[in-house]
Amino acid sequence: MALLDHSGKILQTNSLFSFLLPAPDPQGRNIREILRKPEFVAALTREEEITVYLDPSWTGRGHLEVRLIPLAERKVLLLKDVTRIRQMEVSQRDFIANVSHELKTPLTAIAGYAETILEESQDEIISHSARVILKHSERLTKLIRNLLTLSSLKGHLLEEKILLEAVVLQSLEAVTSLAREKQIKLTFKGKGQVFLRGKEDLLVQALINILENAIKFSPPGSKVELTTETEGPWIKITIADQGPGIPEEAKERIFERFYQAGRDRRQGAGLGLAITKEIITVHGGCIWAENLPSGGAAFHIILPAIP
Structure with a gap:
């Protein structure tokens, strides 16, 4: 464990810090000199909580989980050996x-x-x-x-520069036939060139999983809408349908592995949304679902954008 000031300067460490992270005489140094991962440095600058994973090429020893927690005037750095x-x-x-x-x-x-x-x-x-x-x-x-x-x-950090629009268009193209079979109209609203870090094929798969789910449970002749927008340093993706919505008792569990919400949802193995959540999480984002006042369900994804 280490205590940092607002700039990232190391104020205090315990005895295990230098053992887990190769950093001789760490006290007084800035953590940026020791841990140069771009996503970590960015979170440090933005005063955000983040967890990153270091492999033996970084530590010289084993696998390490590093968690940064901003407090009122200080930051705490927690290290955990996950070898x-x-x-x-x-x-x-x-x-x-x-x-x-x-x-x-x-x-x-x-x-x-x-x-x-x-x-x-x-x-x-x-x-x-x-x-x-x-x-x-x-x-x-x-x-x-x-x-x-x-x-x-699990545990993978992916660092390729990706155009969000390319991910969205590939996802929509992949489900076009399924939508046509059910007479579902697909719409997309988004503007500007927005980039993020990640692995393109995984993000495409994440959106496909949600789109397929939306189409599957939407009535013929209805609409599935995908929208993207930026909120500060974040990208927000929303997929909304006009289906029956999510049962109240299922809202907290739909992202669990092998969980299926309701009798009419027993057609799959219950892995699609679990996979989607893992993909979003490994890209530093989050996902949640809600029922819309007008009917139907909406899935929201937040991912970090890059300049």
Whole structure:
């Protein structure tokens, strides 16, 4: 632990500080000299709370969690060794990857045979059975893909410069066919070139998950609207639908893994919104949902913008 003044100068440390973070004689130095991560320095300047993760290339030892907490006239820096947690996460990812690989091969074969039956069979009962097989094999394939995505996100900090509009347009393009099938109108409102740091394909996936959810639970002929705006150093993305809204008892749980809100939502595995939250969190943002007074639900995402 370390106590900093408003400028980032180290006023006091405990005995573990220099052991965890390679910083000889830290007292009196500015934390910017020791921890040069751009997102950390930016949060220090803006007087914001932030948590960053350092790998062995930074610490020379193990994985470290660094949390900055601004107080009235001081700042507190908390260090936590998360090496064992990272090792367990690697083991978990390896296990999921191995199991997923073993499952993908038979699922591909099952789907292939089901498609062949659909193409060649003249019997409606057999064709119906093949469609059911194909539908559920596709669902399991998507579940495996989602599990792989979810397991790979923890603790990663991603630093590519991305144009927000490109993320939005790719997301809308990906769900256009689904919207057309349900006669849902997609609209987008946003202006100006806004940039953020992150990984483009992950942010696209996060928006797709919410858009698919909005389309899925919206009545035919309704509208799903995506808007973007800047609020100081932040980007706000809102996706609003005209569906039935979110059950009151589900509002606090819809981002949990495998949770499904209501009987009519049991068609998936309950991972889409959990993955979305992980993606947004790893990009330094937050996400929440609310019911609109006019009906329907709105999902709000806040992400840090960059100049």
